[in-house]
Amino acid sequence: MSVEQMTTTGVPAEPYVTADGRQIGNVLMEMKNITLRFGGVVAISDISFDIREGEIRAIIGPNGAGKSSMLNVISGFYVPTEGEVWFRGSKRPQMKPYQVAQQGLARTFQNIALFKGMSTLDNIMTGRMTRMKTNMLQQAMWWGKAQKEEGEHREAVEKIIDFLEIQAIRKTPVGRLPYGLQKRVELGRALAAEPDILLLDEPMAGMNVEEKEDMSRFILDVNDEFGTTIALIEHDMGVVMDLSDRVVVMDYGRKIGDGTPDEVRNNQEVIDAYLGVEHD
Amino acid sequence: MSDNLIYAMEVTLNGLMAGVLYALVALGFVLIYKASGIFNFAQGVMALFAAMTLVGIEKGQVPFSHLINAVLGTEVHHFGWHLHSFLAIAFTVVVMIGLAWAVQQVIFKHLVGQEPIILFMATIGLAYFLEGVADLMWGSEIKNLDICLTSNLCMPQGINEAIDQTTYEWFGYGFFIDNLDITATIVAMVLVAALVAFSQYTKQGRAMRAVADDHQAALSVGISLNFIWVLVWSVAGFVALVAGIMWGAKSGVQFSLSLIALKALPVLMLGGFTSIPGAIVGGLIIGVGEKLFEFAIGPMVGGATENWFAYVLALLFLVFRPQGLFGEKIIERV
Ligand SMILES: Nc1ncnc2c1ncn2[C@@H]1O[C@H](COP(=O)(O)OP(=O)(O)OP(=O)(O)O)[C@@H](O)[C@H]1O
Ligand SMILES: [Mg+2]
Numbered sequence: 103m104s105v106e107q108m109t110t111t112g113v114p115a116e117p118y119v120t121a122d123g124r125q126i127g128n129v130l131m132e133m134k135n136i137t138l139r140f141g142g143v144v145a146i147s148d149i150s151f152d153i154r155e156g157e158i159r160a161i162i163g164p165n166g167a168g169k170s171s172m173l174n175v176i177s178g179f180y181v182p183t184e185g186e187v188w189f190r191g192s193k194r195p196q197m198k199p200y201q202v203a204q205q206g207l208a209r210t211f212q213n214i215a216l217f218k219g220m221s222t223l224d225n226i227m228t229g230r231m232t233r234m235k236t237n238m239l240q241q242a243m244w245w246g247k248a249q250k251e252e253g254e255h256r257e258a259v260e261k262i263i264d265f266l267e268i269q270a271i272r273k274t275p276v277g278r279l280p281y282g283l284q285k286r287v288e289l290g291r292a293l294a295a296e297p298d299i300l301l302l303d304e305p306m307a308g309m310n311v312e313e314k315e316d317m318s319r320f321i322l323d324v325n326d327e328f329g330t331t332i333a334l335i336e337h338d339m340g341v342v343m344d345l346s347d348r349v350v351v352m353d354y355g356r357k358i359g360d361g362t363p364d365e366v367r368n369n370q371e372v373i374d375a376y377l378g379v380e381h382d
Numbered sequence: 383m384s385d386n387l388i389y390a391m392e393v394t395l396n397g398l399m400a401g402v403l404y405a406l407v408a409l410g411f412v413l414i415y416k417a418s419g420i421f422n423f424a425q426g427v428m429a430l431f432a433a434m435t436l437v438g439i440e441k442g443q444v445p446f447s448h449l450i451n452a453v454l455g456t457e458v459h460h461f462g463w464h465l466h467s468f469l470a471i472a473f474t475v476v477v478m479i480g481l482a483w484a485v486q487q488v489i490f491k492h493l494v495g496q497e498p499i500i501l502f503m504a505t506i507g508l509a510y511f512l513e514g515v516a517d518l519m520w521g522s523e524i525k526n527l528d529i530c531l532t533s534n535l536c537m538p539q540g541i542n543e544a545i546d547q548t549t550y551e552w553f554g555y556g557f558f559i560d561n562l563d564i565t566a567t568i569v570a571m572v573l574v575a576a577l578v579a580f581s582q583y584t585k586q587g588r589a590m591r592a593v594a595d596d597h598q599a600a601l602s603v604g605i606s607l608n609f610i611w612v613l614v615w616s617v618a619g620f621v622a623l624v625a626g627i628m629w630g631a632k633s634g635v636q637f638s639l640s641l642i643a644l645k646a647l648p649v650l651m652l653g654g655f656t657s658i659p660g661a662i663v664g665g666l667i668i669g670v671g672e673k674l675f676e677f678a679i680g681p682m683v684g685g686a687t688e689n690w691f692a693y694v695l696a697l698l699f700l701v702f703r704p705q706g707l708f709g710e711k712i713i714e715r716v
Contacts, residue, residue, distance in 0.1 A: 177602070203604035215599035217592055228592045232604040234585045252583070291603065 112362035113348065117155075120347065127155030129191075130331055131176070131299060136185035138171055138355075145171040146182070147355040153299065158325055159333045160342045162366075163352035164375060169335045170212050172352070173301050176333070177209045178202035204232050208297035210288045212304050212335075218277030222287050225276055226262055229294025230255045262290045266320060282313040289317075293324060300324070302334040306341060314338065318345060343367070351375070393677045394670055399563035401669020402570040403628055407642050408649040408661035409574070410621040416594040416656050417614040420490065420501045424509035426643025428481075428619055431516045433626030433635045435477050437527050438520040440470035445519045467529045471623070478619030486612045494607075513640060522637065527630040566628040573624055574662060577617070581658075586613060594656075648696035654706025663707060668692045 117127045131153040138146040145168045153159045161169045174180040176187065178199040187194045189205070197205070208229070217225050234255065263269055266286050271279060276287050285305060292300055305321065306314045318341055324330050336342050342349060343363040351359035351366050353375040359366040366372050410425045422428075438445060442461040451457060465473075489504055581587035592600040593610045600607065626635070629642055653664025672691045680687045699706070 179598075179601070198606070199601040200604045200606045203602060209602050211598065211602070215596055215602065217595035217599055219595050220591065224588070224591075228588060228600075228603050228605075231585065231589060231592075248584070291599075295603065 112365045124156060124326060125329065126157050126347065129153070130155040130189070132188040133172075133176070134186040134188060136172070136175055136182045136187075138168070138175060138180060139183045144355045146175070146352075148185070149350075149352070149355075149357045150185075151350050151357065151360055153331060153333055154348075155331055156325070156329050157331060157347040158321070158345055159331075160346035160349045161333065161335045161352060162337070162339075162342055162349055163358075166354075167352040168355040169352055170303055173209065173303050173333070173335060176299075177207060177301055203295070206232075206295075206298035207301065208292035208295040208299075209301035210285070210292050210303060210305060212307065214281075214284050214288055216276045216284055216288055216291070219275060221273050222268060222276055222279075222290075223259065223263070223272045225287055226259045226290045226294045227255065229291035230258065232295050233258075258296075259294055262293050265293075265323075266290050267316075282309050285309065285317070286320075289320065296328075297330065299331045299333065302332065304335050304337065306336060306338060314341065321345060390674070390677060393673050396560075396563065397670035397673030398666055399560070399567050399669070400673065401666035402563075402567045403625060403642075403665075404645050404649045404668055405662045405665025406570050406573070406621060406625040406628070407646040408653065408665055409577075409658065410618040410625070411643075411646055411650055412653075412655065412658055412661045413614055413618045413621065417590060418490070418501075418593075418611055419498055420505060421498070421655070422618065423502065423505040423643070424512055425618065425622060425646070426640040427509045427512045427516070428478075428622035429626035429629065429642060430635070430637065430640040431481070431512050431626075432474060432478055432619065432623035433527060433630040433639060434516050434520045434525070436470055436474045436623065436627065437525045437630075437635050439473045439477075440465050440467060441525075443520060448521065449518060471529075471627075474623055475620060478623055479616045482615030482619050483612050485615055486608065490611065491608060509640070513637070517637075524634045524636040525630075527627065527635050529627060529631060560632075562628070562631055569624060569628070573621070574658075577658070586610075590614060645692070648692035650706075651696035652699050652707060654708050657706060657708040660706050660708040668695065671695055 113126070117125070119125055129152045132150075133152070134150050136146050136149050137144070147168075149172070161172060163169050171180060175182050178197045178201065181196060194202075217228065220228075235251065263272060266289065268283065268286060268290065271283060271287075276284055279287065285308075289302070289305060292302075302321070306317050309317065321332060321334070322345065325332050334345070336345075346363060348361060349359070349363055349366045350357060351369070351372045353371075358375055359369045359372040361369070407425065407429065410428070411422060414420055414422045414425075437443075442463040442465065444450065444458050444461060447459050451459075485508065489508065490501070493501055493504060579587075581591055589600070589605045589610055590613065592603065592605055593607060593614075597607060600610075625642065626639065629639055633639075649661060649664040649668050651664075652667060653660025653662070672688045675691050676685070676687045
């Protein structure tokens with residue numbers, strides 16, 4: 103079967119409600135024929151897929167398949183060699199990562215990118231950056247107003263800290279935290295932006311079973327309570343099958359599957375890729 | 383109390399005040415280094431450039447007048463005004479912000495991701511270029527810098543007398559302290575307090591700290607690195623202006639002013655290249671240290687210890703505490 107023609111069939115094309123009662127809307131973001139090359143290496147080869155409002159979209163694939171590269175294209179860290187990114191029904195011009203962030207996209211990194219010298223609280227507070235309205239001059243001139251705004255942001259941050267159950271490490275410099283907690287703080291910082299789309303690059307990598315369960319719960323709660331659209335990369339198949347509404351499968355830069363967890367699980371090409379069957 | 387002890391106290395106090403200036407210059411280095419990893423060799427020249435621009439604007443000098451006259455065959459030198467110091471300082475701040483913007487857009491924007499040594503080389507180029515521009519713009523003669531806060535208060539008169547009297551009542555011995563040093567200390571303290579407040583409590587200050595910590599993470603929360611770098615160079619330019627004013631008021635605005643950068647090096651080695659408190663404490667230690675050393679040991683070795691004391695102290699520090707007083711020692715995860 104040709105990969106390009108394969109589209110998701112397991113879910114309705116119109117907005118629908120999932121079995122567990124979550125609202126899935128129309129297409130929010132669409133990747134059209136994305137190709138990304140680094141010199142001779144083709145990290146992404148002509149891939150198209152979409153992300154719908156309110157859904158949890160997983161990207162899976164073996165090591166080096168190009169998953170992180172795809173996330174970097176979406177968040178503006180990489181500029182695709184070819185192809186277009188569409189957001190809310192219009193083509194997105196080439197943007198810097200900080201502009202994409204200001205547009206309502208937040209992300210975490212596979213290798214954790216936190217402000218190591220700052221406390222948990224300050225780290226999550228920087229996540230509010232795109233939400234802060236008063237500028238430098240206003241802050242200097244209307245100290246009172248700026249203070250009020252600061253207070254409001256603090257409140258939002260405290261809510262996130264409660265939500266993620268990290269009250270105990272509020273004041274700890276994050277460089278000193280164990281890996282699992284750092285991942286959680288990084289999620290908190292992304293949440294603080296109250297994003298329209300949340301991108302998570304292997305949010306559970308290197309965690310023990312208990313930590314993974316916690317993280318899964320947080321991801322589901324965020325999606326459920328705030329209706330946040332989430333795209334995530336994950337290696338743990340069990341987690342992916344439990345969490346996601348739809349899955350894109352990548353291998354060697356190509357898309358070899360796209361559909362509901364059940365669909366991709368039964369796709370021969372996907373099974374081959376994961377079992378290490380030789381490629382053509 | 384013995385005269386010697388009192389004299390030592392006075393020396394200490396004077397050292398503290400010299401240290402404030404060292405700290406100020408070092409602060410300019412730290413700001414830029416933290417945010418962008420650039421060791422800005424041009425920091426001293428920026429102080430010179432700022433001070434010359436201030437004098438030029440205040441006295442109504444026509445910039446590039448030599449060049450203009452040579453090309454057009456005219457004879458213009460002065461606009462014929464004498465601006466109020468506050469106004470002149472405000473204009474100079476605008477010029478320094480413009481300079482920061484130009485430096486970022488023309489040079490460092492194109493060098494993102496380059497090796498530190500290349501960035502360093504670029505700042506050396508910038509230093510000499512800026513020195514040339516300063517010369518061409520304002521001429522190379524020594525200029526007097528007088529800053530008047532109000533028309534009858536040019537450098538606070540009377541503070542020294544008050545201190546002199548008070549200390550006389552306390553110790554039966556008056557302290558002689560340069561008025562300028564007192565002003566410098568007050569200004570520097572206000573400046574440092576303002577910088578700390580800015581970086582702790584404002585959106586842009588927090589963004590500055592974020593960029594200093596991790597570029598990728600900063601981008602992901604919506605911070606424009608380019609904007610922050612312009613901001614940092616502007617703040618460093620402002621700090622350079624303050625240092626330039628203080629130093630220039632003391633010994634005239636002349637090209638040797640750019641050498642104050644050399645005074646900041648031992649301070650940085652002592653305080654660490656990334657620590658703002660380090661720059662301040664380091665500056666004070668070197669200021670006091672070199673004055674006290676000269677006072678106590680100087681006469682035994684024939685004086686002139688101030689030339690080398692700071693460097694020797696810094697070298698000793700490098701051996702025993704290479705990350706500096708407050709330098710962050712982060713152990714890499716391997
Ligand atoms: N900045 C870059 N420069 C050069 N090559 C790159 C860069 N980023 C990714 N690549 C290459 O692109 C390919 C895909 O890498 P990518 O990190 O996207 O894979 P991945 O699916 O996320 O793998 P993993 O599961 O190991 O994280 C690899 O061959 C990688 O070496
Ligand atoms: Mg990856």
